[in-house]
Amino acid sequence: MAEYAIEMRGMVKIYPGGTVALKGVDFAVREGEIHGLLGENGAGKTTLMEILYGTRSPTEGEIFVRGRRVEIRSPRDAMALGIGMVHQHFTLIPVFTALENVVLGDEPVRSAGLLDVQAARARVEELMDQTGLHVPLDEPVENLSTGERQRIEILKMLYRNADILILDEPTAVLTPLETKELFAFLKRMKEEGKTIVFITHKLREVKAITDRVTVLRRGEVVGTVDTAEVSMEELARMMVGREVLFELEKKPREPEEPKLTVEDLWVRGEGGDYAVKGVSFEVRGGEIFGIAGVEGNGQTELVEAITGLRLPDRGRVLLAGEDVTGARPHHLYARGLGHIPEDRHRRGIILEFTVAENSILGLQRLPPFMNKWGVLQESVVRDWARKVVERFEIDTPGIDAPASALSGGNQQKLIVGREIMKDPKVVVAAQPTRGLDVAATEYIRRTLLRMRDEGRAVLLVSADLDEVLMLSDRVGVMYEGELMGVVRPEEVTLEEIGMMMGGVRLEDIKGGGAKAEAESTGG
Amino acid sequence: MRLDLRQYAKPLAESALSVLIGVAVGTLLVILAGYSPVVFFKALFGGAFRSRNAFLDTLSYMVPLTLTAISFAVAARASVFNIGAEGQMYVGALVANAIGVVALPNGVHQVVAILAAFLAGGLWGWIAGILKAKRQVNEVVSTIMLNWLAFYLVNYVATYHLYDPKAPYKTEYVRETARLPELIPRTSLTLDWVLTILIAFLMFFLVWKTSLGYEIRATGINPTAAEYGGVDPSKVISISMFLSGGAGGLAGAFLVLGRFGFITTTLTNILNWGFDGIAVSLVGRNHPIGILFSALFFALLYNGALEVQVATATGGKTGVPIELVLAVMGIIVIAVAVPGLWDMVQERLLLRRKRVEVREEAAGTVGGE
Ligand SMILES: Nc1ncnc2c1ncn2[C@@H]1O[C@H](COP(=O)(O)OP(=O)(O)OP(=O)(O)O)[C@@H](O)[C@H]1O
Ligand SMILES: [Mg+2]
Numbered sequence: 083m084a085e086y087a088i089e090m091r092g093m094v095k096i097y098p099g100g101t102v103a104l105k106g107v108d109f110a111v112r113e114g115e116i117h118g119l120l121g122e123n124g125a126g127k128t129t130l131m132e133i134l135y136g137t138r139s140p141t142e143g144e145i146f147v148r149g150r151r152v153e154i155r156s157p158r159d160a161m162a163l164g165i166g167m168v169h170q171h172f173t174l175i176p177v178f179t180a181l182e183n184v185v186l187g188d189e190p191v192r193s194a195g196l197l198d199v200q201a202a203r204a205r206v207e208e209l210m211d212q213t214g215l216h217v218p219l220d221e222p223v224e225n226l227s228t229g230e231r232q233r234i235e236i237l238k239m240l241y242r243n244a245d246i247l248i249l250d251e252p253t254a255v256l257t258p259l260e261t262k263e264l265f266a267f268l269k270r271m272k273e274e275g276k277t278i279v280f281i282t283h284k285l286r287e288v289k290a291i292t293d294r295v296t297v298l299r300r301g302e303v304v305g306t307v308d309t310a311e312v313s314m315e316e317l318a319r320m321m322v323g324r325e326v327l328f329e330l331e332k333k334p335r336e337p338e339e340p341k342l343t344v345e346d347l348w349v350r351g352e353g354g355d356y357a358v359k360g361v362s363f364e365v366r367g368g369e370i371f372g373i374a375g376v377e378g379n380g381q382t383e384l385v386e387a388i389t390g391l392r393l394p395d396r397g398r399v400l401l402a403g404e405d406v407t408g409a410r411p412h413h414l415y416a417r418g419l420g421h422i423p424e425d426r427h428r429r430g431i432i433l434e435f436t437v438a439e440n441s442i443l444g445l446q447r448l449p450p451f452m453n454k455w456g457v458l459q460e461s462v463v464r465d466w467a468r469k470v471v472e473r474f475e476i477d478t479p480g481i482d483a484p485a486s487a488l489s490g491g492n493q494q495k496l497i498v499g500r501e502i503m504k505d506p507k508v509v510v511a512a513q514p515t516r517g518l519d520v521a522a523t524e525y526i527r528r529t530l531l532r533m534r535d536e537g538r539a540v541l542l543v544s545a546d547l548d549e550v551l552m553l554s555d556r557v558g559v560m561y562e563g564e565l566m567g568v569v570r571p572e573e574v575t576l577e578e579i580g581m582m583m584g585g586v587r588l589e590d591i592k593g594g595g596a597k598a599e600a601e602s603t604g605g
Numbered sequence: 606m607r608l609d610l611r612q613y614a615k616p617l618a619e620s621a622l623s624v625l626i627g628v629a630v631g632t633l634l635v636i637l638a639g640y641s642p643v644v645f646f647k648a649l650f651g652g653a654f655r656s657r658n659a660f661l662d663t664l665s666y667m668v669p670l671t672l673t674a675i676s677f678a679v680a681a682r683a684s685v686f687n688i689g690a691e692g693q694m695y696v697g698a699l700v701a702n703a704i705g706v707v708a709l710p711n712g713v714h715q716v717v718a719i720l721a722a723f724l725a726g727g728l729w730g731w732i733a734g735i736l737k738a739k740r741q742v743n744e745v746v747s748t749i750m751l752n753w754l755a756f757y758l759v760n761y762v763a764t765y766h767l768y769d770p771k772a773p774y775k776t777e778y779v780r781e782t783a784r785l786p787e788l789i790p791r792t793s794l795t796l797d798w799v800l801t802i803l804i805a806f807l808m809f810f811l812v813w814k815t816s817l818g819y820e821i822r823a824t825g826i827n828p829t830a831a832e833y834g835g836v837d838p839s840k841v842i843s844i845s846m847f848l849s850g851g852a853g854g855l856a857g858a859f860l861v862l863g864r865f866g867f868i869t870t871t872l873t874n875i876l877n878w879g880f881d882g883i884a885v886s887l888v889g890r891n892h893p894i895g896i897l898f899s900a901l902f903f904a905l906l907y908n909g910a911l912e913v914q915v916a917t918a919t920g921g922k923t924g925v926p927i928e929l930v931l932a933v934m935g936i937i938v939i940a941v942a943v944p945g946l947w948d949m950v951q952e953r954l955l956l957r958r959k960r961v962e963v964r965e966e967a968a969g970t971v972g973g974e
Pocket of ligand 2: 127128129170250489490491
């Protein structure tokens with residue numbers, strides 16, 4: 083057997099529009115290893131892997147699979163070679179069931195277009211047992227959590243007998259627990275002899291799971307190293323080209339008057355049942371209020387109700403003292419709300435619009451972007467877009483490029499940049515650093531802290547527990563639509579937070595003392 | 606936001622290829638029917654140039670074609686499938702006719718009639734818009750129903766109220782003060798041709814340069830993101846349907862105030878322009894500039910169709926039956942419309958995520974090879 087499962091030599095990719103995404107990359111993955119692929123946003127990770135998977139064609143370069151020179155022109159070619167990929171942004175069909183999504187798709191249709199559903203189900207169930215990846219097979223995908231969707235994507239690849247798995251930022255959308263499960267699964271796959279390429283921005287994950295790492299920077303390989311022989315700091319330096327601080331400085335700050343108040347809010351979810359059940363809290367100027375919890379416990383609906391995207395059944399939302407319950411988004415934006423939405427493709431960005439157009443999404447009716455005749459002020463828009471791009475170091479071919487030409491992380495930077503440049507009084511940030519590289523993450527976190535220091539109110543909802551605890555002044559833990567308690571990060575242990583995330587109330591953990599304390603100082 | 610000419614290269618090439626394919630298939634049909642394809646197509650494409658009047662007439666055909674196409678395109682930009690330009694046009698024609706017969710001073714008369722027709726057509730479109738926005742009524746169904754409603758409404762009013770006592774099969778002529786001035790004396794090319802071109806540019810301005818247009822496009826591409834962006838999708842849908850209907854209404858007004866001066870009680874002189882507009886818009890990729898060219902192309906074919914019958918009638922043999930001409934034209938139109946239609950169907954049917962993927966792939970492979 084050849085030493086390398088995959089070898090890519092001299093890969094060059096020039097996108098239409100002239101972006102050179104890869105400048106002669108050599109990349110090799112050994113048989114049976116977990117290989118990390120690391121690099122800043124826009125470094126070319128996704129591009130390199132999409133070439134391997136056949137969804138992009140390289141401008142130059144050769145690919146060898148198990149020592150044999152191959153041409154991969156489509157995912158079908160890749161699949162035939164046993165290569166499967168789970169994309170950074172999922173590609174499932176929402177209205178189809180889990181089973182249909184696993185079975186249908188690139189699979190060539192068999193005899194007379196009919197599919198033996200029973201046989202397919204049996205095979206998928208067997209796969210689920212083998213791998214420990216369980217999903218409700220008959221549920222339409224749109225009703226499933228992100229973690230479950232990802233499992234479906236992985237099952238889909240295994241169903242097609244992939245033995246080289248590419249995972250593009252799989253953990254960006256997972257809760258810590260789900261990440262743990264994924265890692266256990268990946269280790270099992272490795273023991274079975276599968277080869278795995280794992281893209282991530284989280285250095286801790288690289289250390290935890292990979293055997294070797296390749297670091298890309300601006301389309302070039304900085305190096306490939308044995309994971310055991312490098313520290314996280316060294317990896318960060320390879321990636322960014324400079325030191326990266328892992329610790330953020332958070333100055334003590336006296337919070338001011340409440341800027342965002344939520345009173346006994348009841349919100350229904352997609353299915354019609356209550357997803358948020360009587361949640362109350364307030365966020366003061368100069369404070370970051372974090373919401374932690376396993377994803378799918380009502381955080382999404384809570385955020386949507388606060389930001390005008392979903393009508394609450396009961397309760398009130400106050401923005402700077404004004405009752406804005408049920409107000410529409412444009413009304414809220416005009417009153418100083420900024421919203422970084424959790425699902426960037428569904429909400430935050432319009433891929434077919436240019437960067438410039440996207441930079442004013444939500445501002446299109448506000449002066450100076452629109453004049454009194456309703457005409458967009460093109461030069462103002464373009465200046466603004468340039469500023470957003472510059473300040474947030476968005477890597478783009480230009481402000482006239484469609485947003486779809488940006489790497490995932492740069493799309494996120496565009497959204498965050500736009501919302502922060504709006505100069506909001508209250509920022510609702512849902513998963514703000516999802517998919518961002520260490521440097522950009524650091525920058526966004528620093529920016530959120532700066533907003534707090536300037537006296538703005540920040541509501542931070544994040545599945546990244548480290549992030550919530552690091553940034554927040556107070557943290558509310560959500561479980562099944564209710565707040566299990568509100569605590570100060572420095573006053574709880576991880577175990578206690580974990581218990582609350584699992585549905586234990588703070589009173590029951592601490593007998594009431596800590597809760598009273600947190601609420602008296604904070605709210 | 607910039608007008609990048611390169612982006613038009615691909616649709617242009619596709620359209621040209623489509624015409625060739627259409628002609629090739631049409632050629633087969635013509636040969637099978639026993640006529641000379643050379644004579645046939647020379648007449649079909651060249652017929653419009655046989656005389657100065659024929660050419661000017663062709664240009665004037667552009668008016669209803671362009672306006673009904675714009676009607677379709679404006680709604681399509683908001684991802685609303687407006688099949689109702691036909692009915693919106695009837696209503697506009699009726700209102701223009703009704704106002705055209707009353708006494709008003711020249712100059713004022715045309716303006717009042719045109720504006721009223723715009724509003725009437727707009728209202729007709731808006732009904733379908735508001736039904737979709739507030740009650741999720743499918744616009745294809747509602748606009749088709751509104752087409753019939755408009756047909757019988759106009760038919761009724763024309764038969765019982767607006768009819769010409771001297772010629773009861775048609776409505777009363779609009780007064781001279783309401784007629785649009787001829788651009789070239791004693792031809793069918795009237796001022797509405799200039800207005801139509803202006804309206805096409807106005808649509809470009811509206812859709813690409815104003816906040817409303819921004820919101821229309823945002824809603825059409827990604828309604829959830831538009832909603833996040835402070836757009837009220839139901840408002841945008843009803844406004845775009847109003848504007849869309851307004852364009853249809855103008856088509857009717859210009860036919861009455863420009864070319865004809867009246868409507869027949871069974872609407873035969875204004876029938877079908879609204880449906881043709883859908884094809885014109887698809888060929889023009891729902892883009893106003895594309896629509897202008899595509900309307901010219903359609904107008905050429907219409908005019909050529911008449912000439913084909915004359916040209917193929919040689920030495921005692923009767924000419925090509927009009928059905929064959931229409932069939933060949935249909936083939937060409939379908940061939941030309943397919944890429945645009947394909948784009949639209951794809952956009953409507955494939956779910957967003959899927960669509961994005963495909964597009965990214967396309968961008969990748971086109972440039973990479
Ligand atoms: N469809 C496209 N058209 C043009 N340029 C593109 C396209 N897709 C990506 N690019 C550019 O190629 C470069 C590499 O992008 P890629 O998506 O591979 O980055 P990445 O390493 O995966 O980043 P991230 O961590 O943000 O996902 C970026 O500069 C990006 O702007
Ligand atoms: Mg990527």
